Amino acid sequence: MVIVGHEPGGQLSITTEVENYPGFPEGINGPELVENMKLQAERFGAEFMWGSVSEVDLSQRPFRINIDDEWHETRTLIIASGASARWLGLPNEQKLIGHGVSSCATCDGAFYKERKIMVIGGGDTAMEEANFLARFGSEVTVVHRRSEFRASKIMLDRARANPKIKFLVNTVVEDVHDVSQSMVTGVKLRDVVTGRVWDQEVDGFFLAIGHIPNTKPFVGKIDLDPDGYIVSKGGARTNVTGVFHAGDVQDRVYRQAVTAAGAGCMAAIEVERFLEAEGH
Ligand SMILES: Cc1cc2nc3c(=O)[nH]c(=O)nc-3n(C[C@H](O)[C@H](O)[C@H](O)COP(=O)(O)OP(=O)(O)OC[C@H]3O[C@@H](n4cnc5c(N)ncnc54)[C@H](O)[C@@H]3O)c2cc1C
DSSP states (O other), X not given: OEEOTTSXXXXXXXXXXXXXXXXXXXXXXXXXXXXXXXXXXXXXTOOEEOOOEEEEEOSSSSEEEEETTEEEEESXXXXXXXXXXXXXXXXXXXXXXXXXXESOHXXXXXXXXXXXXXXXXXXXXXXXXXXXXXXXXXXXXXXXXXXXXXXXXXXXXXXXXXXXXXXXXXXEEEEEEXXXXXXXXXXXXXXXXXXXXXXXXXXXXXXXXXXXXXXXXXXXXXXXXXXXXXXXXXXXXXXXXXEEEOGXXXXXXXXXXXHHHHHHHHHHHHHHHHHHHTTO
């Protein structure tokens, strides 16, 4: 049984082209890839259920899972609830995801060869993404709302030494254009010190302000790290016997469809062996 949650199909369902999933030399549309995976899983007996998990009782077996106010029992559980990118909440931001707005440089950087790229954030991720994107873009502007950076000195120094990377500090983004053309053409920026507002041309707009793991129902029930990611106990195991993890909900480093799918495979094999050992 697969519980589909608030975002059926997961993060790939909100993207356009996926260029780096193996087996598709020309790339594949995200929702199409997800639909193919669903059909393949159904062919092997998976059932999909609408609803979200709000609460779990993992203190006894079978485990109890509350899905939309109804309790269900299960012998084993794979948590693959992902980690949602933080967005700025700009009026046009969500409408332009996959059309120039991105939360994943690894996924989308190659679309911006010799184009103008903007990266939002001031931490290590923002510096890493800026350095990576500078391989593709004609210029990369890092926009940060403060003058001080959270990024480590080594990451910041590397970005500062890159001639393609420029910094705009004490600056926030007010909105991103242009929904009428279904593509990013520019942003409206505001200097928080002087109050000056201006438009700047941009082709690719990358958010690097963190992710929020979707682990709210599991707080206090399994081991989570201080940011809420599941702590792995090796393989796909959590600290609770019979509860496994897969994908971005445990992985704060790679965050790719192929790594999440691989982790799903690991979890499925662990579940199969666990149930087998229990005589099911
Ligand atoms: C815009 C965008 C573009 C991307 N492009 C690429 C790309 O080109 N190539 C690539 O490799 N990767 C890409 N990624 C990253 C990739 O999508 C993720 O790494 C991958 O989807 C992670 O899979 P997952 O199954 O761990 O989590 P997710 O895809 O996040 O799926 C989590 C699922 O859990 C469900 N869920 C969450 N909470 C609950 C709950 N309480 N109860 C029930 N269900 C719940 C959600 O509804 C969702 O269906 C992109 C991501 C984004 C946001």
